[in-house]
Amino acid sequence: MPAMPELPEVEVLRRSLERLLPGRRIEQVDVRSPGLREPFDAAALSSLAGQRIAGLRRRAKYLFVDFEAGQEGGGLTLVVHLGMSGRFTLAPAEEPTAKHEHLAFLLDSGQRLRLVDPRRFGLAFAAPTATLDADPHLASLGIEPADAGFHGGFFQQRAGRRKGPVKTFLMNGQIVVGVGNIYACESLWRARIHPARPVATLKKRAWQTLADSVRAVLDQAIAEGGTTLNDFADGEGNAGYFQVSLAVYDREGEPCPRCAKPIERLVQANRSTFFCPRCQR
DNA sequence: CGTAGACCCTGCGCGC
DNA sequence: TGCGCGCAGGGTCTAC
Numbered sequence: 001m002p003a004m005p006e007l008p009e010v011e012v013l014r015r016s017l018e019r020l021l022p023g024r025r026i027e028q029v030d031v032r033s034p035g036l037r038e039p040f041d042a043a044a045l046s047s048l049a050g051q052r053i054a055g056l057r058r059r060a061k062y063l064f065v066d067f068e069a070g071q072e073g074g075g076l077t078l079v080v081h082l083g084m085s086g087r088f089t090l091a092p093a094e095e096p097t098a099k100h101e102h103l104a105f106l107l108d109s110g111q112r113l114r115l116v117d118p119r120r121f122g123l124a125f126a127a128p129t130a131t132l133d134a135d136p137h138l139a140s141l142g143i144e145p146a147d148a149g150f151h152g153g154f155f156q157q158r159a160g161r162r163k164g165p166v167k168t169f170l171m172n173g174q175i176v177v178g179v180g181n182i183y184a185c186e187s188l189w190r191a192r193i194h195p196a197r198p199v200a201t202l203k204k205r206a207w208q209t210l211a212d213s214v215r216a217v218l219d220q221a222i223a224e225g226g227t228t229l230n231d232f233a234d235g236e237g238n239a240g241y242f243q244v245s246l247a248v249y250d251r252e253g254e255p256c257p258r259c260a261k262p263i264e265r266l267v268q269a270n271r272s273t274f275f276c277p278r279c280q281r
Numbered sequence: 282c283g284t285a286g287a288c289c290c291t292g293c294g295c296g297c
Numbered sequence: 298t299g300c301g302c303g304c305a306g307g308g309t310c311t312a313c
Binding site: 005006037061081082083084085119121122123137171173180181182270271272 | 304305306307309
């Protein structure tokens with residue numbers, strides 16, 4: 001099962017690194033490839049050398065490594081997106097360079113913070129912390145599922161007169177962030193909503209159930225990830241993404257956990273959707 | 282503007 | 298056993 005770095009993986013990674021990185025200083029930056037889905041700005045990344053890590057934040061699936069402010073003003077932030085196959089891990093000093101290791105930050109602890117990403121759909125850049133809100137990568141992101149403003153009314157309002165199926169709407173990162181293909185399928189199953197239903201057919205109560213389900217599914221994955229993979233970040237460098245229990249995703253033909261009817265698959269927007277044809281209406 | 286589809290990329294699983 | 302093919306998916310861009 002391809003456990004992609006969706007929002008729960010990034011959040012678990014953030015919590016793990018939060019225990020390990022603050023206070024550490026970057027001694028050297030190694031830009032080892034031209035870039036990922038965008039070319040690296042090697043000069044900007046290299047300017048992190050000598051900087052001390054202040055803390056870690058997350059927005060959508062973006063991880064922020066904040067650095068301490070200098071005497072001359074605001075600090076810098078390293079922004080990392082793992083794309084489809086990225087890993088951002090702490091490796092011991094003696095760990096050899098990994099295949100597809102694009103970026104490496106040598107820490108004053110001797111460890112190496114490195115970004116490994118075979119498919120290169122990831123992203124990394126450094127920018128002044130104060131400019132992040134206006135950064136084009138981040139400016140048009142939708143609401144966080146954990147935000148208090150994320151509820152059925154929000155969905156209903158944003159749905160407006162839109163066309164198209166609810167699953168595509170749910171995966172629109174300009175509406176709500178962090179719901180990739182896997183958790184979109186899982187959330188709709190939990191809410192008992194058919195993925196092909198046009199958004200116009202959903203009423204207030206269904207939207208509320210869907211918002212609750214999104215939050216519950218993500219929260220559960222974060223909780224499972226936190227308990228099942230404590231060495232997600234600081235393992236031997238080969239620690240994979242954590243596995244969570246999934247009801248429908250990648251389970252075509254297997255019985256629905258709720259009603260035992262075989263799970264079906266359909267393709268929406270070129271992506272596989274897994275659902276229960278009996279439970280989900 | 283909203284929606285649909287193409288595209289980026291490599292690893293893996295499958296069939297022959 | 299080995300090889301080639303198709304699929305997987307997040308985000309962004311283009312076309313309509």
